[in-house]
Structure formats: structure tokens, C-alpha cells
Amino acid sequence: MNPVDPRNAHIMIHVGGELKPRAEARISVFDSVVQGGDAVWEGLRVYDGRIAEFDAHLRRLQDSAKALAFADVPDNAAIRDAVFETLAANGMRDEAHIRLTLTRGEKITSGMNPRFNQSGCTLIVLAEWKAPVYGDDGITVVTASTRRNTPSCLDSKIHHNNLLNNILASIEANVAGVDSAIMLDLDGFIAETNDTNLFIVRDGAVLTPFADACLPGLTRQMILDICAIEGIEAAERNLSLTELYTADEVFTSGTMGELTPVLRADGRVIGDGSVGDTTRRLQRLHRKHAYANGVPLPV
DSSP states (O other): OOOOOGGGGGOEEEETTEEEEGGGOOOOTTBHHHHHOOEEEEEEEEETTEETTHHHHHHHHHHHHHHTTOSSOOOHHHHHHHHHHHHHHHTOSSSEEEEEEEEOOBBSSSSSOGGGBOSOOEEEEEEEEOOOSSOSSOEEEEEOSSOOOOTTTSOTTSOBSOOHHHHHHHHHHHHHTSSEEEEEOTTSOEEEESSSEEEEEETTEEEEOOSSSSOOOHHHHHHHHHHHHHTOOEEEOOOOHHHHHTOSEEEEEETTTEEEEEEEETTEEOTTSSOOHHHHHHHHHHHHHHHHHSEEOOO
């Protein structure tokens, strides 16, 4: 996919309570996200006048901010208004992706200590015209040597902006000339990819790793809920690379990429090398659910 959409050249971005043109959207060099990646974020997608799982995303944003002991956090009503205002300013009601960022805010001097943050949080609403990042036809992955953070070091349930762990794995994927990298936990089980959750399909059952060393993604949960509704066997458990290599189908899930088939992993062809029937079915069901159940935008 070409990540550059010409419509994004003149978008309006909500920064620190104001809408600003893209060329003027700035934060302070003293902001905590600059000083130490000290921020939390969510990715939202707009489907035909609705934001998928908006309330769940806002709850996770608030939970992450609380876990990191942010002070003076804007409430959900204020965040919701900023999102709606940004979308309206850009005329976006479909095929848009929102990067919602909440930083600990501006510091009175450089340094990592939160005591230097005395002016409250900074909210950034960045909405772009953006199709799913990978598309439906399938991707190729490798396993990264970089291991996913363990909860004993940095809990992945905090949706934080300190993404170097994932970026290092992404570099490995770039060097290998593939689309994405599988990340393992410290015990050698699959955690997720550098930017998505991961599922395998074997004998009709849909399996995904426990959300211990991976983000418990909202699209991931949507797939598990859809499987329950549709009578598709699904479970969370430890998964090894051998199980992935020998799976009938593999796909990833995420707000940015929706559901993406994985066709090759570490040089092994997955299944028969084509997009599987279960993956195709879940792609259709996911989009149907996302279009029908999101929070509606103001008219």
C-alpha cells in the first residue's frame, strides 16, 4: 500500500486544544513524549460515519493513563468532542484512521521525572485518510530476534508510546525484505507481530496467544466475539512457531490493518499459500460488525 494519500497534505490536526493545519501542528520540545516517549495512544478507524469500538478505545486510553499516573487527564467527553471536531474539520466520515495520543504534558525543565510535569496532559488527534495498511491479499513475515516485553519489565496492557521494542523488530523485518516480524515472549511462545495481534487456524479452530506479552487488542477481541456468535471454535493459548508453520491459515488483526492473511513465515508456506476460507469469512464478518456497531458521528 502507498502510505501517502494526497488528501492528507492539508489536514487539520487537534493539538493541545486547538485545530491547526498540518504544517503548523507542533508540540513543545519539553513535552513528555519528546523527553521520554511518555504518552499513551489509541488507533481508531472510521467506517461510514461510525467510529469502531470508540468507547472501548477511550476506556483503554484512560486505563493506560491511570496506570502511568498521569495528572489532569481530560475526560472522555472532552476527548470525544476533540475527535468529532477534527473529523468534521477534515470532512472525514469514512476510510479514515485516527491516531489519538495523550502525553503526560509539558515539563518545566528537561528530564524524565513526572514531578517536572505541572501543566496537565497534551491531547493530539491526528486523523488521516488511510486505507488498511496491508490489504487483503496477504503478507510475508519473519521471526524477530527481539523479544516482546514481559509484564515483569513493561506491561503490554499499558498502550504506551515507548515503542522501541516493536521498532527494533520492525527493523529486522525491513532488513529481511518482508512486511512484518513475529515477536516471541521470553519463553519462546508467539506473542504478536511488531504491529498486530496474530491468529492461526487449524482444523477449523481459531487460536490466538494469551494476552500476556502482547497487547489485548480490541480487533483481536472483536474476532473472538464474532467467533462465539458464529459458532466458530476459538481459544487463547500458548502457540509455538512450529504450530504457526504447520497451520492451515494464519492472519493478523489490528485497527490499522484490519485482518491480514499471512502467506509465508520464515520461508515456510502457510497452508497452500493462498488466503484461507476461514480468514476470508472472518474478514467479511469483521467489516460487517465494524460498519454496523460503531459510535455514530454527529450529523
